[in-house]
Amino acid sequence: MTTQPQDNFAQQRRHSATRVPAAFAKLHAAARGARGGGGARRRPRHASSAPRHAPFAPSTRLRPRLCTCAIRLFRTRKWVRKAENGQKPPQFGRSPARPRPLPPAGPASLRRSHPGEWRTQEEGPVVIGGRVFTSHRSSRAGRGPASPSSSAPPFKALGRPVPSQRGCPTAGVFGVGFAGLLRVRLLSTARAPRTFGWKMESNVAEHSAGSEGQVSGAKVIAQALKTQDVRYMFGIVGIPVTEIALAAQELGIRYVGMRNEQAACYAASVVGYMTGRPGVCLVVSGPGLIHALGGMANANMNCWPLIVIGGSSERSQETMGAFQEFPQVEACRLYSKFSARPSSIEVIPSIIEKAVRSSIYGRPGACYVDIPADFVSLQVNVNSIKALQLADVIVLFGARLNWILHFGLPPRYQPDVKFIQVDICAEELGNNVRPAVTLLGDINAVTEQLLEQFDKTPWQYPPESKWWKILREKIKSNEAVSKELASQNSLPMNYYTVFYRVQDQLPRDCFVVSEGANTMDIGRTVLQNYLPRHRLDAGTFGTMGVGLGFAIAAAIVAKDRSPGQRVICVEGDSAFGFSGMEVETICRYNLPIILLVVNNNGIYQGLDTDTWKEMLKSRDATTAAPPMCLLPHSHYEQVMTAFGGKGYFVQTPEELQKSLRQSLEDTTKPSLINIMIEPQAMRKAQDFHWLTSSKM
Numbered sequence: 001m002t003t004q005p006q007d008n009f010a011q012q013r014r015h016s017a018t019r020v021p022a023a024f025a026k027l028h029a030a031a032r033g034a035r036g037g038g039g040a041r042r043r044p045r046h047a048s049s050a051p052r053h054a055p056f057a058p059s060t061r062l063r064p065r066l067c068t069c070a071i072r073l074f075r076t077r078k079w080v081r082k083a084e085n086g087q088k089p090p091q092f093g094r095s096p097a098r099p100r101p102l103p104p105a106g107p108a109s110l111r112r113s114h115p116g117e118w119r120t121q122e123e124g125p126v127v128i129g130g131r132v133f134t135s136h137r138s139s140r141a142g143r144g145p146a147s148p149s150s151s152a153p154p155f156k157a158l159g160r161p162v163p164s165q166r167g168c169p170t171a172g173v174f175g176v177g178f179a180g181l182l183r184v185r186l187l188s189t190a191r192a193p194r195t196f197g198w199k200m201e202s203n204v205a206e207h208s209a210g211s212e213g214q215v216s217g218a219k220v221i222a223q224a225l226k227t228q229d230v231r232y233m234f235g236i237v238g239i240p241v242t243e244i245a246l247a248a249q250e251l252g253i254r255y256v257g258m259r260n261e262q263a264a265c266y267a268a269s270v271v272g273y274m275t276g277r278p279g280v281c282l283v284v285s286g287p288g289l290i291h292a293l294g295g296m297a298n299a300n301m302n303c304w305p306l307i308v309i310g311g312s313s314e315r316s317q318e319t320m321g322a323f324q325e326f327p328q329v330e331a332c333r334l335y336s337k338f339s340a341r342p343s344s345i346e347v348i349p350s351i352i353e354k355a356v357r358s359s360i361y362g363r364p365g366a367c368y369v370d371i372p373a374d375f376v377s378l379q380v381n382v383n384s385i386k387a388l389q390l391a392d393v394i395v396l397f398g399a400r401l402n403w404i405l406h407f408g409l410p411p412r413y414q415p416d417v418k419f420i421q422v423d424i425c426a427e428e429l430g431n432n433v434r435p436a437v438t439l440l441g442d443i444n445a446v447t448e449q450l451l452e453q454f455d456k457t458p459w460q461y462p463p464e465s466k467w468w469k470i471l472r473e474k475i476k477s478n479e480a481v482s483k484e485l486a487s488q489n490s491l492p493m494n495y496y497t498v499f500y501r502v503q504d505q506l507p508r509d510c511f512v513v514s515e516g517a518n519t520m521d522i523g524r525t526v527l528q529n530y531l532p533r534h535r536l537d538a539g540t541f542g543t544m545g546v547g548l549g550f551a552i553a554a555a556i557v558a559k560d561r562s563p564g565q566r567v568i569c570v571e572g573d574s575a576f577g578f579s580g581m582e583v584e585t586i587c588r589y590n591l592p593i594i595l596l597v598v599n600n601n602g603i604y605q606g607l608d609t610d611t612w613k614e615m616l617k618s619r620d621a622t623t624a625a626p627p628m629c630l631l632p633h634s635h636y637e638q639v640m641t642a643f644g645g646k647g648y649f650v651q652t653p654e655e656l657q658k659s660l661r662q663s664l665e666d667t668t669k670p671s672l673i674n675i676m677i678e679p680q681a682m683r684k685a686q687d688f689h690w691l692t693s694s695k696m
Contacts, residue, residue, distance in 0.1 A: 213383065214380065216377055216379055218247040220349065220380070221352070222248040225248065226252070228277075230280055230307070231254060232256070232268065232280070234264040234271075234552075235264045235280075236260070236283065237257065239284060239323075241282050241283070241371070244282060244311075256556060256585070258585055259585055260582070261288050262291050264283070265308065266295045266298065266545070267281075268280055268307070269281075269299035271556075271557060273305075273533065273536075274553070274557050276305070277360070278360065279307070284324070290331075294543070296308055298541050301540050301541040302540045304365070307352075307359060308336070309371060312325075315372045338354065338368070339368040345375055346380065347386075348375070350386065352369060362425070419437075420436065420438075421438050424441060426440055478525075483500075489653075491651065492651065492676055493677045498677060499526035501656050502570070502656070504657075507565075507566055507664070509534070509562075510568050511565070511566070512527055512536070512568055513547055513551045514527065514569075514570045515569075515570070516544075516571060516572025518604065519575065536551075545575065545579050548569065548579045548583070549579060552582065554567045555591040556591070559591075567592075568594050571597050572603075573602075573636065574603040576597050583595070583643055583672065593670045595670070598677060599676050600678065600681055605682070609632040612625075635649060640670065644669070646663065646669055646670070647671070650673060
């Protein structure tokens with residue numbers, strides 16, 4: 001930046017002194033080296049003028065400039081605060097008795113030809129940092145000193161002031177003073193206003209305060225989500241996020257009100273897995289967000305796109321023990337890829353765009369956006385919202401799947417096996433196996449490249465090899481054992497009897513949601529699914545309680561994409577208890593989900609009714625009941641009938657087949673089939689432990 005002529009300094013100093021309020025007289029005088037008085041007095045320049053303890057003392061000639069700059073900066077901040085409280089700021093640079101009309105609309109350009117000269121074209125408003133300014137012709141032109149009466153700032157603030165542009169010149173080793181730095185920042189960021197894509201004919205244009213061109217923070221958030229192609233929102237409303245849900249519905253975003261934030265977060269995350277675009281979980285502050293942390297962790301471990309929007313206490317109440325005040329941004333950083341709190345309403349669209357982008361780029365995961373309570377209803381000018389583009393998906397999904405191809409015998413038969421590992425995250429390559437080849441990239445792109453190469457150079461592992469022979473024998477042996485267990489006619493039924501009867505009637509294109517211990521483990525081997533992303537279960541993190549949230553999200557997505565596609569949710573009785581009240585959510589939205597509760601009266605195993613009653617005769621349940629036992633013979637189907645759905649209590653294979661057939665035929669109501677099985681039923685004997693460990 002060019003230094004202004006030094007002969008202008010004395011006149012600028014005298015003019016600045018006339019604007020200093022009495023409250024700053026001592027400060028201004030001390031900076032000039034005088035004990036009191038105006039700007040004409042000047043202390044001799046010598047080394048003793050600086051305190052000995054000061055590490056650096058600016059020259060006497062420099063101190064007046066710094067003082068003037070500091071005062072102007074203080075005044076600006078003071079009037080910004082007053083403007084936020086509704087007080088009218090002063091009109092810098094001209095008399096308020098002669099208001100000028102607003103210049104015509106259009107981009108504003110501003111340049112400085114040489115020191116002492118400002119040239120401004122009257123081309124309309126400029127948005128700077130969320131504040132709207134209008135430019136007008138400056139009367140200051142040419143070299144030489146500027147008189148107080150003829151000088152005018154190149155910007156007039158609409159609603160908020162800007163510092164005087166007659167700021168201090170560049171000064172010595174400081175380069176520029178405070179006002180000079182602020183002036184440079186304003187000039188470098190000035191650009192034409194960009195709209196946010198508001199459709200004024202829509203409901204968003206109905207400004208609640210009746211002031212034209214104003215929009216609430218809630219609607220800014222909703223529009224930002226809509227711009228990023230977010231289609232589904234799950235949550236529990238309350239202070240301060242209710243208005244956000246209403247604004248989202250006005251824009252066509254589907255909102256599903258859940259009964260627990262954890263289930264809502266599970267539902268939003270599975271939308272990201274199924275569609276490739278993140279679902280949104282909307283929660284209230286404090287405990288509401290804490291309840292959602294389980295869903296965030298599950299999404300992050302599974303690498304599913306998810307956006308969590310949480311309300312928080314007002315900014316003015318921070319550190320004062322506000323209602324439900326909690327370090328939410330910091331807490332979410334452990335369970336997410338991105339966690340941030342917007343500094344103003346104007347930057348909300350950019351924060352949401354970054355959250356969506358972070359959730360789907362690279363290895364997908366959860367992202368958190370914190371919304372202060374005072375942002376929700378605060379009104380801002382529509383034109384101050386910066387337009388942003390849709391965050392496109394560069395890759396469909398990062399691979400939380402370590403895609404492994406086996407060459408030679410499987411690991412359980414031969415220790416010297418070679419692996420090809422594919423992952424989008426370089427840090428995961430070789431993390432738990434020692435691969436012979438590592439491929440860094442998206443699993444979809446890598447698979448396509450491999451298939452293209454196989455088309456050019458066909459290759460197939462020899463079907464008559466020893467490896468294939470062992471696999472075929474093992475498959476045949478497993479099928480024989482499972483069919484033998486399924487054919488047993490003893491009552492109560494076992495797991496295999498139930499699952500084989502269910503598999504016979506399942507539609508080929510249905511979504512299978514499976515949750516539980518033995519229920520999920522055995523169901524994975526018997527209940528078949530034939531389409532990608534149509535099986536939803538505990539996943540990488542082994543999370544219990546996800547079932548009903550997953551089923552609700554799958555039903556909502558299926559309703560939009562392929563009406564008539566059924567969702568079958570197979571739950572253990574313990575797993576159903578985590579989020580059983582979501583049955584009311586299913587009935588409220590009339591989602592034709594079929595819930596199968598495989599009831600063995602406990603976790604892994606339970607007790608029959610007679611044994612339970614006999615046990616309680618002599619001892620209290622807290623000391624006598626095994627920790628894995630639940631109340632025997634519980635009628636979970638009555639939870640469904642209580643909310644208007646259909647409930648079935650079945651104990652035989654024939655009752656199971658009949659009730660499932662009726663449920664599949666009825667597409668107008670949800671159903672719950674409570675299936676009683678042997679409390680001591682277990683899966684078939686396993687040759688290997690269920691949890692394999694790394695052999696590195």
